[in-house]
Amino acid sequence: MGTTQVEAAQEPKYWHLKTVLGDALDSEFAVGEVLPNERELAARFGVARATLRQALEQLELEGRLQRRRGVGTTVAPPRIGVSVGPSQGSWPGEGDDAWHAVGCVEAPAPAAVARLFGPGYDAGRSVHTIRRVRTSDAQPVATDLLYVPRASVPALSQLLTPAAHPLAVLRELHRLELENEDRAVELGSARAEDAKQLERLPGAPVLVLTTRYHSGGRVAAVSVATYRADTCRLTFGDSGAMEITHHDTASGEDDRAQAS
Known part of the structure; x- marks a missing residue:
């Protein structure tokens, strides 16, 4: 060779x-x-x-x-700073209006996600899968898939309209006591549906932030958030939360919002 x-x-x-x-x-x-x-x-x-x-x-x-x-x-404006720090101690969508739910379905989680729920999880069971989108200056910068097993929200009504479904799942999830969360970040390629939401071509570079939420001694939910690598950058600090910094190019000021 x-x-x-x-x-x-x-x-x-x-x-x-x-x-x-x-x-x-x-x-x-x-x-x-x-x-x-x-x-x-x-x-x-x-x-x-x-x-x-x-x-x-x-x-x-x-x-x-x-x-x-x-x-x-x-x-292009400066990248949006994504600071990944220690756990903030809040559920997705709790006290945060930066993400907007755009749909919810019930189906078995992908094999890679099912493994994140740990041993003993029945990979064949359907989970509530909420898709959310985050924008900055009217431009989509991230999309998220939040997987919530039925066991995590047992009181959820089965008679839900498509519009009410994601809000009802989040409401029931917020009733649980969040013990802790763990996160992992990796570079990936945009899948077809994520690329469509982010207005990018399939295969475009993205940053994938995976979060597992623990409650009652088990993983109660898993979030897989996909950020545009061309508009986002990762920063690491001790802020205790994941912080999104929106750069206001007109005033030079930063508008900071806490993300789950």
């Missing part, structure tokens, strides 16, 4: 251009400003338009640029 001489490998031209463009974005353009068209940019930097497109696509992937239909390519 041959070897690859990494040290001898030359940096692709589009990658170098990406760095140059990134510096220009920081020094010459404001957030929301529309970039010149491809022809002008290619002439300015002395590159082929194909090379320019590769550099622009990479900057968009990294969240530095946004392509808006009918507007063009604009400078």
Whole structure:
């Protein structure tokens, strides 16, 4: 098997251009400003338009640029800071109106989620699955699937309308005493339904935050939240909660909201 001489490998031209463009974005353009068209940019930097497109696509992937239909390519605002700290001690949707429920179904949880409920969990049983969406400046930045076994909400009425279903599940879940929660974060790829909710293409990079909520000595609910990797960044601190920071580019102030 041959070897690859990494040290001898030359940096692709589009990658170098990406760095140059990134510096220009920081020094010459404001957030929301529309970039010149491809022809002008290619002439300015002395590159082929194909090379320019590769550099622009990479900057968009990294969240530095946004392509808006009918507007063009604009400078993206700073990523939303997602601080993952110690447990806040509250259920999803409890005292938090940042997430909006968009549907609820009853079906067996995916195998990977079923395993998170621990030994003895009947993977074939249906669970209440609530889909929620979070937006910032009218743009979706995260989608969440909250899995709640029937055993966690035994008093839930079976006669529910589709609109009332997610609210009723959350209401019953909030009646339980939350003992603790644990979280894990990983980089992933957007699945088809998540990509649709986030207005991204399937396979786009995402940050997946998985949370297990414990009550009565067992896992009472599991949340799998998917954040756009191009608009979100992770921060770690001792705030005791997961904090979402919305950057107000007009005033320069931060609007902080606590998330479950």
